[in-house]
Amino acid sequence: MAEDERLDAVAYLDRFFDELRDEVRTNPKFADRLVKAMGGKVVFEDATKTDIANPYILVADSSKSEFYSVFSSLKQSQLKKILKDNNLATSVDVRGKSASQLVDMLYDRASLKVTERKSSYF
């Protein structure tokens, strides 16, 4: 199929990078992985925080205040989604909790899991 279209090498590359750009724009998780793979630091924007902010990584690599600065601006529903998506809480656990209680829960439980899973020897 590609041979019939008779595109030159630059046109192929343009198509490839167009596809890549589109995917990065519309898929924040992919964009996050790509930036990390290239050694960059991911910037969390409100619109994509729920998709890409990983509480485990933030707990391990950032201060408590940085952690809270990323999550405190989120709505209850977004926090509940993050807690559930990261296996840090069930629907029962989050029932009736305020946003600030949910952020506390997120921090406490993510910290505990990181401590449990990281070697205590190294």
Next chain:
Amino acid sequence: MTATIAAIANLKGGVGKSTTTVMLADGLSYFYGLNVCVVDLDAQANSSQMLLTERGVQMAYEQGKGATHLLSSFIKGEPANVAEFIAPNAVTLEELRIAEENDERLGWISALPSHPHLRLQEMGLEETWYSQAGTPTSLAAKLAEHFKSGFDALREYYDVILLDCPPHLSPLSRAGLSLADVFVMPTIADAVSTWGTKQFSDWVGANIAPDLPKRNFVLITRFRNTAYAKQVASELQDIYLKDRWFGPKIPESVHVLNAMERAAPDSYDTFRGKYGGVKGDVKRLSERFTDFLSQRTGHKWQKMRD
């Protein structure tokens, strides 16, 4: 040649230790022409079975080859002449067999196979040892001394010795781990296996290798391309094991399962035929592993095939 001894180990079972052992043996011998010896210390004998078949494992045992005979030498107080117990041909790849037939050896695999009898034999030894006021630690230390004398003599004949370790800390397993220059830790991208990597790091770090991070090559196996697995894999690489060297992710695939079943003791297949859809993964595994060894030893291996 001065072989590097690599223990393929994890205290958790079912993470792909034997499969990793066989993929490494095939990849290193096929792509880099290395002379590899696979030492199976696991009584389940899975890597032995994958290389030699069930019939081949039994034949080796009956011919005086394998880890049970090495353990017998310890029990009888005889020297550890490991070379005597090695099955010299554990090659399953047609390309290697043909090259050997034409006197153009480009990579080879030998094996010190295991046998299900190994665990019973070890239990018998433990009973005797403990009845004489010995401890698991003193037995592991004596076994390690015995093995060291045997494997040190073997180092000049091989480039890499792969120790397929069982998923527990029996004296035999501890002796094997203490011989290792490097540790290959296969793991699965899930919560229980992640916790298993902590147990392994804690125990090996405290008892065998205080510098484990520098000597540890981690491989995520049976990888499914799901959001959950991607997240756990990223946490392993970015948080829990961020100071380790990672290999490529090996996918969960029917090609892997097929590659690990040899049709008969005299059956061979081409590399492409054996590994099918995962041949690129095995190639990347051997590339990453030789990079890891080069960074430790300073020696650079050249690819013999592509």
